[in-house]
Amino acid sequence: MKDFRYLTDVSTLALDKEICVGCGLCETVCPHGVMRLNGKKAEIIDPDGCMECGACDTNCPVQAVRVTPGVGCAAYIIQTWIRGKENASCGDVNCC
Amino acid sequence: MEPKPQQNECGCDCQPQSDRSNSARLTPFPMAPPVPKPSKKEEDADIPCCGPPAGPKSSPDERPGYILCHFVERFLSTPAGAVPVVKTALDRKDTIGTVLTRIGIGRNDYKVAPGLYGVGAPDADSPVLVTANYKLSFDALRKELSGINAWILVLDTRGINVWCAAGKRNFSTEEVSDRVRGAGLDRVVNHRKLILPQLSAIGVSARAIKKSCGFEALFGPVRAEDLKRFLQNGMKADDFMRRVTFTLKERVELIPVEIAMLWKPAGWILPAAFFLSGIGPGIFSLSRAWNGMLAIGAGLLMGVLSGGVAAPILLPWLPGRAFAVKGAVTGGIFGLILLGLVPALGWAKGAGLFLFILAISAYQSMNFTGSTPFTSPSGVEKEMRRAIPLLAGAVLISALLWVGSAF
Ligand code: SF4
Ligand code: SF4
Numbered sequence: 001m002k003d004f005r006y007l008t009d010v011s012t013l014a015l016d017k018e019i020c021v022g023c024g025l026c027e028t029v030c031p032h033g034v035m036r037l038n039g040k041k042a043e044i045i046d047p048d049g050c051m052e053c054g055a056c057d058t059n060c061p062v063q064a065v066r067v068t069p070g071v072g073c074a075a076y077i078i079q080t081w082i083r084g085k086e087n088a089s090c091g092d093v094n095c096c
Numbered sequence: 097m098e099p100k101p102q103q104n105e106c107g108c109d110c111q112p113q114s115d116r117s118n119s120a121r122l123t124p125f126p127m128a129p130p131v132p133k134p135s136k137k138e139e140d141a142d143i144p145c146c147g148p149p150a151g152p153k154s155s156p157d158e159r160p161g162y163i164l165c166h167f168v169e170r171f172l173s174t175p176a177g178a179v180p181v182v183k184t185a186l187d188r189k190d191t192i193g194t195v196l197t198r199i200g201i202g203r204n205d206y207k208v209a210p211g212l213y214g215v216g217a218p219d220a221d222s223p224v225l226v227t228a229n230y231k232l233s234f235d236a237l238r239k240e241l242s243g244i245n246a247w248i249l250v251l252d253t254r255g256i257n258v259w260c261a262a263g264k265r266n267f268s269t270e271e272v273s274d275r276v277r278g279a280g281l282d283r284v285v286n287h288r289k290l291i292l293p294q295l296s297a298i299g300v301s302a303r304a305i306k307k308s309c310g311f312e313a314l315f316g317p318v319r320a321e322d323l324k325r326f327l328q329n330g331m332k333a334d335d336f337m338r339r340v341t342f343t344l345k346e347r348v349e350l351i352p353v354e355i356a357m358l359w360k361p362a363g364w365i366l367p368a369a370f371f372l373s374g375i376g377p378g379i380f381s382l383s384r385a386w387n388g389m390l391a392i393g394a395g396l397l398m399g400v401l402s403g404g405v406a407a408p409i410l411l412p413w414l415p416g417r418a419f420a421v422k423g424a425v426t427g428g429i430f431g432l433i434l435l436g437l438v439p440a441l442g443w444a445k446g447a448g449l450f451l452f453i454l455a456i457s458a459y460q461s462m463n464f465t466g467s468t469p470f471t472s473p474s475g476v477e478k479e480m481r482r483a484i485p486l487l488a489g490a491v492l493i494s495a496l497l498w499v500g501s502a503f
Contacts, residue, residue: 004342004468007417007475028333029297029315031340032470052472053263055297069298070473071263073466077477 011050012068017041020064026056035065165208167238172214176280181214184242190235197232199352206231207255212279216245220286223327225316226272227293228253228261240320244327247285251275259469262299269300273309281311291316291323291331294338340469347408350467354404354460366393372495376502384502391441392498394434395449399456402430407461411468419471420483423461427454448497455490458483 013034022040032049035042035056042065044050054069157171158164166189168180186194197206207229215238216222224247227237234250251271253261261267272290282288292300294315302313317326317337326333366389373388374380403423407414414422431453435446462483465471 003412004470005417006471007478010474010478011472012474025302028338029294031295031318031338033335033339049470050472051470052474053295053298055295058299058301059297059303061303068474069263071260071466072468072471072473072476074463074476074480075466077473077480 005048006051008048011047011052013044013047013050013052013056013065014067015042015044015065017064019062021062023061025059025061026065029055029059031055167235172218175283176212179212179214179247179284181216181218182238182248184215184238184240186235186239190231193231194235198349200356205255208234208250210250210252210275212281212284213248213250214246215241215248216243218245218247220284222246222285223291223331224249224281224285224289224311225291225323226251226296228256228258228267230255230257230261233257237320237323240323244324246327247281249275249279249281249290258293259295259298262296265299267296267299269304269308272300272305272313276309276311288312289314289331291326293320294318294333295340342411342469344409347411350464351405351408354408354464354467355400362393362396365396369393372499373502375499388498391438391445391449392452394438395431395453396456398430398434399427399453400460402426402453403457403460403462404464406430407457408464411464418462418479418483419465420458420462420479420487423458424454426461427457430457442501444497444501448494448501451490451494451497455487455494459487 015035020042022037022042024037024042026035026042027037031053032046032051034044034046034050036045037043050067051072052067052069054067056065057063057067057069155164157168165180165182166187167182169183170181171178172181173179193206208231210229214222222245225237225241226249227233229250229252234248237248251261251267252275253266253271256264256266258267272292276282276290288311290305290311290313292302292313292315295318297315300313302315305311305313314331315333316331317323317333318340319337322333322337326337369392370385370389373392374382374385376384403426406426406429407419407423410426411422414425416422416425428450431450434453435441435450441449462476462479465476465479
């Protein structure tokens with residue numbers, strides 16, 4: 001999103017161009033225009049726009065694009081600190 | 097003992113269900129119940145005893161044990177059975193439900209039954225739109241479909257919206273495939289295409305869906321309001337349809353729940369404030385405790401309004417990337433306003449209250465990251481690692497100032 005930017009240099013998004021088959025699905029599913037197909041290979045054109053939703057990772061047929069997905073939610077992250085990743089859940093009404 | 101017909105609030109002889117079972121238990125011989133001859137009123141037990149006259153007759157579509165949904169217009173018979181056709185206009189019931197859900201009442205159980213629905217006059221060539229069974233998602237979809245003939249396949253996402261359900265893998269490849277098979281979709285339509293909301297791509301793999309149920313999954317627009325254009329464009333989404341937005345309207349809709357969260361922390365902050373404020377030289381002062389609690393309560397309210405209302409509204413215009421910084425900025429302004437309203441606090445208490453508001457506002461604002469569609473978990477975690485110690489320190493200093501001012 002151009003009018004909303006969050007912290008820079010934090011996303012875990014990574015692309016292995018070697019194995020990319022150029023299907024373009026990552027570009028299609030990304031809600032922030034982070035990925036773009038350039039010729040036969042995908043490119044990360046806006047790494048700081050990535051919200052680590054994982055849509056590209058889920059849909060890439062060859063796992064060329066990888067990201068550690070999760071919810072960017074403070075209440076949830078506090079729980080992962082206290083109770084560990086497995087037991088964390090945000091029962092918060094505002095959160096998913 | 098003879099069960100006496102009781103009078104209830106409405107002044108007539110009809111009895112609520114519980115009373116009826118009670119009197120049955122008290123009757124010694126059910127074969128010959130010593131019940132007085134029913135009065136005229138009791139014979140007409142199926143009309144409501146009070147209030148307005150009886151409503152309309154039951155619809156022929158009603159079935160014992162089911163509730164007919166008010167948003168269903170009619171039923172359409174298909175090779176896979178009767179399919180409800182839903183209205184595209186939202187009525188008063190929908191609006192009330194939306195408002196209650198937005199303020200957090202009954203939010204965890206606001207859903208529609210999963211399965212196949214129709215809209216308009218769908219036939220075997222009509223497109224199939226897939227959505228979540230959170231009623232707000234379902235309403236958002238059908239209200240954009242006036243004049244369109246389509247099928248709506250509602251998944252069981254446990255009453256959670258598309259984005260969150262996909263993140264939790266309730267809106268998943270398996271759920272889509274199971275629901276397609278369960279609804280007998282291959283008998284209802286000739287084509288083999290599904291249109292999924294784009295944000296569901298987090299949880300579903302289009303290729304895996306094709307493999308497991310034979311339907312090709314196309315990712316449609318992010319927002320239901322773009323669906324009409326998407327369909328008219330021959331199922332092509334442009335860049336605009338593919339991008340999430342976070343408009344003022346979208347932000348404002350999230351605010352009521354933010355404020356509803358005030359009550360939880362207030363439950364322990366206020367007693368703590370009462371206790372801390374009462375401490376002083378000599379005996380515990382009740383009046384000082386009470387006044388202190390009121391001041392801190394006002395501070396809490398200011399902090400929540402600042403971080404939960406002002407910060408989300410002003411989000412794009414506030415300085416800083418970190419939400420805690422944005423919340424601290426509005427918190428500073430709200431803090432000064434409160435100090436202006438309550439000038440007689442003295443410098444120590446004033447500074448303590450100011451810090452407290454700042455911290456609450458920053459924290460509340462940071463919590464808003466959970467509702468925004470652009471904050472990455474790595475980013476939120478990084479921000480929190482820095483902010484939480486600072487905020488805890490601020491609250492501690494504020495408490496020390498508050499208590500120390502009494503000596
Ligand atoms: S994780 Fe989400 S936001 Fe990031 S590049 Fe992939 S699809 Fe785009
Ligand atoms: S989805 Fe994977 S294979 Fe397809 S273009 Fe993107 S990175 Fe390459």
